[in-house]
Amino acid sequence: MKVAVMGYGTVGSGVVEVIESHREMIRKRTAGGSLEVAHILDLRDFPGDPHEALFTKDFNDILNDDEVKIVAETMGGINPAFDFTMKLLKAGKSVVTSNKELVAQRGLELLRAAEESGANYLFEASVGGGIPIIRPLDQCLAANNIEGVAGILNGTTNFILTMMIEKGMAFDEALKLAQDKGYAEKDPTADVEGHDACRKVCILASLAFGKHVYPNQVLTEGITNITLEDVSYINSVGGVIKLLGQIKYIDENSIAAFVSPAVVYHGSQLASVNDVFNAILVRGDAVGDVCFYGPGAGKLPTASAVVADIIDCAKHTARRKIFGWSDGAEDYVVDYRSTVKMPFYVRAKASCADVNSAFADVKYLSRKGQPSDEVAFITDVMTENELKEKLGGIDVINIIKVTNY
Amino acid sequence: MKVAVMGYGTVGSGVVEVIESHREMIRKRTAGGSLEVAHILDLRDFPGDPHEALFTKDFNDILNDDEVKIVAETMGGINPAFDFTMKLLKAGKSVVTSNKELVAQRGLELLRAAEESGANYLFEASVGGGIPIIRPLDQCLAANNIEGVAGILNGTTNFILTMMIEKGMAFDEALKLAQDKGYAEKDPTADVEGHDACRKVCILASLAFGKHVYPNQVLTEGITNITLEDVSYINSVGGVIKLLGQIKYIDENSIAAFVSPAVVYHGSQLASVNDVFNAILVRGDAVGDVCFYGPGAGKLPTASAVVADIIDCAKHTARRKIFGWSDGAEDYVVDYRSTVKMPFYVRAKASCADVNSAFADVKYLSRKGQPSDEVAFITDVMTENELKEKLGGIDVINIIKVTNY
Numbered sequence A, B: 001m002k003v004a005v006m007g008y009g010t011v012g013s014g015v016v017e018v019i020e021s022h023r024e025m026i027r028k029r030t031a032g033g034s035l036e037v038a039h040i041l042d043l044r045d046f047p048g049d050p051h052e053a054l055f056t057k058d059f060n061d062i063l064n065d066d067e068v069k070i071v072a073e074t075m076g077g078i079n080p081a082f083d084f085t086m087k088l089l090k091a092g093k094s095v096v097t098s099n100k101e102l103v104a105q106r107g108l109e110l111l112r113a114a115e116e117s118g119a120n121y122l123f124e125a126s127v128g129g130g131i132p133i134i135r136p137l138d139q140c141l142a143a144n145n146i147e148g149v150a151g152i153l154n155g156t157t158n159f160i161l162t163m164m165i166e167k168g169m170a171f172d173e174a175l176k177l178a179q180d181k182g183y184a185e186k187d188p189t190a191d192v193e194g195h196d197a198c199r200k201v202c203i204l205a206s207l208a209f210g211k212h213v214y215p216n217q218v219l220t221e222g223i224t225n226i227t228l229e230d231v232s233y234i235n236s237v238g239g240v241i242k243l244l245g246q247i248k249y250i251d252e253n254s255i256a257a258f259v260s261p262a263v264v265y266h267g268s269q270l271a272s273v274n275d276v277f278n279a280i281l282v283r284g285d286a287v288g289d290v291c292f293y294g295p296g297a298g299k300l301p302t303a304s305a306v307v308a309d310i311i312d313c314a315k316h317t318a319r320r321k322i323f324g325w326s327d328g329a330e331d332y333v334v335d336y337r338s339t340v341k342m343p344f345y346v347r348a349k350a351s352c353a354d355v356n357s358a359f360a361d362v363k364y365l366s367r368k369g370q371p372s373d374e375v376a377f378i379t380d381v382m383t384e385n386e387l388k389e390k391l392g393g394i395d396v397i398n399i400i401k402v403t404n405y
Helices: A010-021 A023-029 A081-090 A100-117 A134-140 A155-167 A171-180 A195-209 A228-235 A299-315 A352-358 A384-390 B010-021 B023-029 B081-090 B100-117 B134-140 B155-167 B171-180 B195-209 B228-235 B299-315 B352-358 B384-390
Strands: A002-006 A036-041 A068-073 A094-097 A146-152 A239-251 A254-265 A277-284 A288-295 A344-349 A363-365 A374-378 A395-402 B002-006 B036-041 B068-073 B094-097 B146-152 B239-251 B254-265 B277-284 B288-295 B344-349 B363-365 B374-378 B395-402
Touching: A002 A010, A010 A023, A010 A036, A010 A299, A023 A299, A068 A081, A068 A299, A081 A094, A081 A100, A094 A100, A094 A299, A100 A195, A134 A195, A134 B134, A134 B299, A146 A195, A155 A171, A155 A228, A155 A239, A155 A277, A195 A239, A195 A254, A228 A239, A228 A344, A228 A395, A299 B134, A344 A384, A352 A374, A384 A395, B002 B010, B010 B023, B010 B036, B010 B299, B023 B299, B068 B081, B068 B299, B081 B094, B081 B100, B094 B100, B094 B299, B100 B195, B134 B195, B146 B195, B155 B171, B155 B228, B155 B239, B155 B277, B195 B239, B195 B254, B228 B239, B228 B344, B228 B395, B239 B395, B344 B384, B352 B374, B384 B395
Parallel strands: A002 A036, A002 A068, A068 A094, A254 A395, B002 B036, B002 B068, B068 B094, B254 B395
Antiparallel strands: A146 A239, A146 A277, A239 A254, A277 A288, A288 B288, A344 A374, A344 A395, A363 A374, B146 B239, B146 B277, B239 B254, B277 B288, B344 B374, B344 B395, B363 B374
């Protein structure tokens, strides 16, 4: 079976590599069919690449090749990936993708186009890299009402936080190390400000609850405000700080979804997820907590998820896989700050007397070198708006959510 | 769509409960179809049960009901579950099961019968209770050559080991607590001797490598020899003892598969799996390590996996799911003792001089209250047969494998 790859960057070249290095395995998995890369679309030149004969700069070479039934879109970004994917799906070709930005922003339109033409649009690689999560969430947990999802969805920030927690590196130093290791981009904004995690939250929320959630509906806070002082206070109560994407079922017509640093206590499966690894915890009403762990990025892990989707398409030429969701609504994602109750970690320039007059019951934390005018504490369960109100007159340094995952 | 449930024990009654309490969710997931429990087969009486009208003691009531297309087999054991399942599959009805013993012993015959009649035989609940593992292993990791699998597959033994490690309880005391809590049977043999884990290893190995592995091919060692002294030595090097099922790819025509206590170092995702939880780590050549964590047993978790399989059958009435494997061979599972190299933990009545004369390089461990004539150490990497040879003259108290997962 002929396939095409659009975008020959890290993931795209990995897709070609996995297809070529796993011929025998793929032949078995597709019950005898084998995969042949027929075209690679990229505007760049790759002189000397062994696949030189396959390169094209013209998308129409793929669109018009009737023998190509499955296309891997590993270009990233919205344009021209959206336009290309739409044309392919309308032409009845299946598309598999690692492009979380595109699925989060325009997945609904693309899934509808796939439905209309009888093609597949699969995106296992768009969340958690190589971690199987889309099928397990959709199929294996089908007999559960999902109560919530919490995930460490960005490897770069998890690496930075791990270095801060385990090596005592400051944020800037840890970021530089992540850049030196190739985990973080020169401009690390999308990672450290939580935008990447936000897109993955949108995809998970759309799939778990059946309505499209868009990135602008997900309040997103990155890790740039986290300091070693916070790490130290939270360590003193047996916890770690993780950048979490959280999704909570509210009722039939609403969910909460947000990305932020969060305190995770040891004992949680999420607490031991270190370095660039990702993990996604799903809480179902029947199954309880299940957790999926693995490499959230990287050439071959992500490529292997893309190729697994290709194999699935190859096995389902006659029949569509049912993955999808319907349209959301403007008020479908509610503001978690007024609806979701949780404990909070608060660090402030204040006295215990100030704190005690504002809060009925808090747990105080301590750290080495704590200045006499600084307090840190963990509150009772309340909404973020209630917290802010209580904190009215207090000179707050940092606030971090505390999870119950 | 009418379904039947065979066996109204913990899991079977959970299946009925999940179907009834998740009507709306299931209707959505099956695109409008709903599930109706038409018969419940059990030889026992359940006076006053709200489903009294559905009970039957006659299997033929299910076999001969043409409207019943999907049957959940939650009876356990080989007979009469095998006979019933075979008749149902031959009649073109799909069967879903939580019966690991049956799948491990006779899965191949049943899968073939399903293939011939165009029915499905699905068994997500047979490994890891509510943890999604069968589909992820088969589909999501399809683009990987699996190098190995390691799993904490039995909740009862994991609870006992957790109590020994965290609370310093002796084995007998921890077993009694497990029995008091309902985690362990009065006769705990199947759990503590590793037989239950062995069956799950067979299913995972069959699926991961495509050839049936039978329980008698899997060397199995339980946890009854583990003492608090071993726990203490291993704690001193930052490790814990877990009962692991391990499967290793050797070559195209052979694998190793075994169940035994094993040392897992902190930092591994398996080390933090406590109490009755299960976890399965899969090592693929492209994806690296991925790990699936969750409740390995329990009424609703296991039932939710059975019902997810029912939903999948309901969605695939026209088409079979491809899960399956071919026949194995007597020499397909090789003796790991002569083929798999690993480090070992050894405790012995011996002197360091004895040990040093037998081993080139070992790491000594220590514990509180260590007698002067006792040593404990971790060896270099070698096969178990090589180890036994080196230990020739030494008075060994215990040997535990050390994993690299």
